[in-house]
Amino acid sequence: MTIGIPQGLIHFKQPYFWEIFFNNLGFEVLLSPLTNKEIVESGVNVADPETCFSNKVYWGHLVWLDGKCDFIFVPRLKTNHEKLEYCPKFFALPDLAKIIVKTPILTKTFDERKQRFVRSLEKLGARLNKSSRETREAYELSLLKVKELKEKEKQNFLNKISSKKPKIVLISHPYNLFDSYVNLRIEEKLKKLGIEPIFIDEIDEIEPGNASKIDFHWEFGKEIIERINEVLKHKIVGAVQISSFQCGCDAVLKEFVEKEFRLKKTPFLYIIIDEHTGEAGLQTRLEAFVDTL
Amino acid sequence: MKDKSNQKPIVTFARWGNYSIAFASLLEQLGMEVIPPEKVSPNTIIEGAKITPDMFCFPMKATIGSYLPALKKGAQKVFMVQNVGGSCRQRYYGVIQDKILKEDGWDIEFIDLRTTPKDIYTKLKEISGVSTLELIKIAIFFFKKLRLIENLEKMSQYYRPRELEKGKTDRTLQWALLELENLNQRKDFKNTKKQISKKFSEIQIDKDKKLPKVAVIGEIYTVCDSSVNFELEKKLGLEGIEIHRQMDLSYHLKKILCPWKDWIIQKTINPYLKSTVGGHGRDAIYEMLDYVKRDFDGVVQILPMACMPEVTVRPILEKIHQQSKIPFLSLSLDEQVAEAGMDTRLEAFVDVVLNYYKNKKI
Numbered sequence: 220m221t222i223g224i225p226q227g228l229i230h231f232k233q234p235y236f237w238e239i240f241f242n243n244l245g246f247e248v249l250l251s252p253l254t255n256k257e258i259v260e261s262g263v264n265v266a267d268p269e270t271c272f273s274n275k276v277y278w279g280h281l282v283w284l285d286g287k288c289d290f291i292f293v294p295r296l297k298t299n300h301e302k303l304e305y306c307p308k309f310f311a312l313p314d315l316a317k318i319i320v321k322t323p324i325l326t327k328t329f330d331e332r333k334q335r336f337v338r339s340l341e342k343l344g345a346r347l348n349k350s351s352r353e354t355r356e357a358y359e360l361s362l363l364k365v366k367e368l369k370e371k372e373k374q375n376f377l378n379k380i381s382s383k384k385p386k387i388v389l390i391s392h393p394y395n396l397f398d399s400y401v402n403l404r405i406e407e408k409l410k411k412l413g414i415e416p417i418f419i420d421e422i423d424e425i426e427p428g429n430a431s432k433i434d435f436h437w438e439f440g441k442e443i444i445e446r447i448n449e450v451l452k453h454k455i456v457g458a459v460q461i462s463s464f465q466c467g468c469d470a471v472l473k474e475f476v477e478k479e480f481r482l483k484k485t486p487f488l489y490i491i492i493d494e495h496t497g498e499a500g501l502q503t504r505l506e507a508f509v510d511t512l
Numbered sequence: 513m514k515d516k517s518n519q520k521p522i523v524t525f526a527r528w529g530n531y532s533i534a535f536a537s538l539l540e541q542l543g544m545e546v547i548p549p550e551k552v553s554p555n556t557i558i559e560g561a562k563i564t565p566d567m568f569c570f571p572m573k574a575t576i577g578s579y580l581p582a583l584k585k586g587a588q589k590v591f592m593v594q595n596v597g598g599s600c601r602q603r604y605y606g607v608i609q610d611k612i613l614k615e616d617g618w619d620i621e622f623i624d625l626r627t628t629p630k631d632i633y634t635k636l637k638e639i640s641g642v643s644t645l646e647l648i649k650i651a652i653f654f655f656k657k658l659r660l661i662e663n664l665e666k667m668s669q670y671y672r673p674r675e676l677e678k679g680k681t682d683r684t685l686q687w688a689l690l691e692l693e694n695l696n697q698r699k700d701f702k703n704t705k706k707q708i709s710k711k712f713s714e715i716q717i718d719k720d721k722k723l724p725k726v727a728v729i730g731e732i733y734t735v736c737d738s739s740v741n742f743e744l745e746k747k748l749g750l751e752g753i754e755i756h757r758q759m760d761l762s763y764h765l766k767k768i769l770c771p772w773k774d775w776i777i778q779k780t781i782n783p784y785l786k787s788t789v790g791g792h793g794r795d796a797i798y799e800m801l802d803y804v805k806r807d808f809d810g811v812v813q814i815l816p817m818a819c820m821p822e823v824t825v826r827p828i829l830e831k832i833h834q835q836s837k838i839p840f841l842s843l844s845l846d847e848q849v850a851e852a853g854m855d856t857r858l859e860a861f862v863d864v865v866l867n868y869y870k871n872k873k874i
Contacts, residue, residue, distance in 0.1 A: 269818045308789075328787065467600070469567065470565055470568045471568075
């Protein structure tokens with residue numbers, strides 16, 4: 220049996236985890252390819268015109284998987300281990316996916332206010348005819364593997380932070396940062412301009428006392444502000460925030476992110492991406508920004 | 513020098529349709545000097561949009577625009593309601609408005625009311641300093657006024673398409689609202705209410721007229737404020753369509769007091785959506801299913817541009833529309849929507865509804 224996993228949006232919230240987990244459970248996994256032009260276009264065609272760009276990209280991945288596998292896995296992520304909520308648009312993903320594709324949707328609600336993550340996983344495993352022991356084993360193996368992969372990234376961060384080049388921190392949601400088609404290869408572009416880009420997600424160790432003053436109910440809100448306070452302890456020449464067009468959460472978040480950097484007098488650039496964004500325009504803005512540093 | 517402690521605090525609040533009348537009298541009764549916000553118009557919206565973050569949703573731009581004139585007239589405090597349980601952006605309205613107004617150079621105090629009865633009670637008591645008994649009396653008066661306003665709106669939804677003299681209902685409604693605005697004595701309430709119902713009963717209507725029925729669903733702020741949605745109810749009513757709307761402030765308050773309503777809603781919409789999406793997303797689906805069952809002739813969804821809950825449920829509403837064939841129109845509002853464009857879309861929609869109604873009869 221093949222389980223399809225769309226490589227967009229929530230996939231980047233728990234990178235590597237789901238494909239390793241299903242592999243360990245003994246299923247074949249079909250990962251949709253990295254975002255490309257066709258995927259974005261097919262996503263835009265089926266999506267509600269006013270939903271955010273990241274959602275449209277996700278629908279594109281779904282459409283690509285449609286008919287190519289037995290199930291498409293779309294989890295319903297509601298709250299994380301800190302009992303903080305994800306973006307409200309994630310709540311309805313499986314229901315909307317059912318409208319868009321004909322392939323059956325495999326889903327499970329992960330709401331840690333009501334049920335622990337492992338327990339939810341066991342229930343998901345039961346639906347796939349796996350005992351809870353098998354599921355637990357698969358889960359633990361996957362965790363180890365993910366940790367290993369993350370360790371490598373951390374090494375990477377330490378290299379980056381100690382590099383002599385001027386460093387810019389890139390702030391966004393993981394699904395914008397790690398999807399290089401979506402963010403118009405911003406990492407590559409900055410490197411060409413002689414800058415060392417640091418992803419906000421790479422900052423892993425957070426010292427206590429960095430908590431934001433605003434009481435966020437969104438997991439990313441709290442996380443991003445904490446990480447910004449952490450990264451500001453290092454020498455950073457500038458910051459770039461990337462938002463998907465029509466992202467409701469970023470409308471709120473941007474105000475606070477900008478404020479943090481303004482307090483530290485760090486230059487700040489705000490970029491909104493959507494399906495029409497041209498690479499040339501971004502190049503000009505980045506060059507101008509780097510010149511001001 | 514004047515003694516500051518003796519001065520009444522000068523307050524204002526975000527305008528919200530006809531409810532503003534009830535809000536203003538509530539604050540006045542609590543012993544504050546109220547400068548009411550201005551009616552939402554293209555001008556106030558533009559003023560609000562100037563200082564609001566571009567990506568923020570439309571109600572924020574409209575509300576800021578509505579109380580900016582009051583701030584210019586000297587208001588020092590702004591009341592804002594924050595929805596604690598919600599998942600959407602409305603939760604951060606208070607913090608963000610406070611921030612951008614301070615950045616814009618206003619020296620004001622923001623009073624962020626959480627929508628829990630306890631928090632509202634303690635905050636209002638602290639600010640006004642009235643006794644608990646007095647506060648309860650004021651609250652009862654406020655709810656009476658609120659109910660009356662909602663009843664007036666509901667009544668005019670019924671009267672408007674049936675009136676024999678065109679425009680009579682709206683004139684009566686305007687008069688009644690003005691009466692209510694001037695009503696500040698609790699003991700006069702009964703009398704005023706009687707007068708208003710008398711005036712309304714004087715409107716001559718054609719009671720036996722069979723009319724197509726259209727329901728309005730969507731985001732609570734835009735649905736309830738007629739100046740924000742370009743008087744949609746009036747326009748459809750004058751075209752001979754009976755409007756129904758469940759979504760109003762007392763519906764929302766009732767839901768806070770009776771949480772099992774949410775459970776019923778969830779049970780009904782389970783085949784379509786298995787989770788909350790914040791705001792009144794679930795309610796929109798529930799209401800639409802309800803109206804389909806009650807054999808309505810059309811559904812209009814009103815939402816602010818890119819409102820997270822409403823945009824999320826819109827594909828589901830469209831699916832219901834495709835399954836049931838009920839005419840459906842979704843109108844997104846923002847500072848760039850012009851009235852003429854809205855009118856064109858409404859005219860086309862009215863044609864569809866009338867056609868649907870005619871075919872159904874045969």
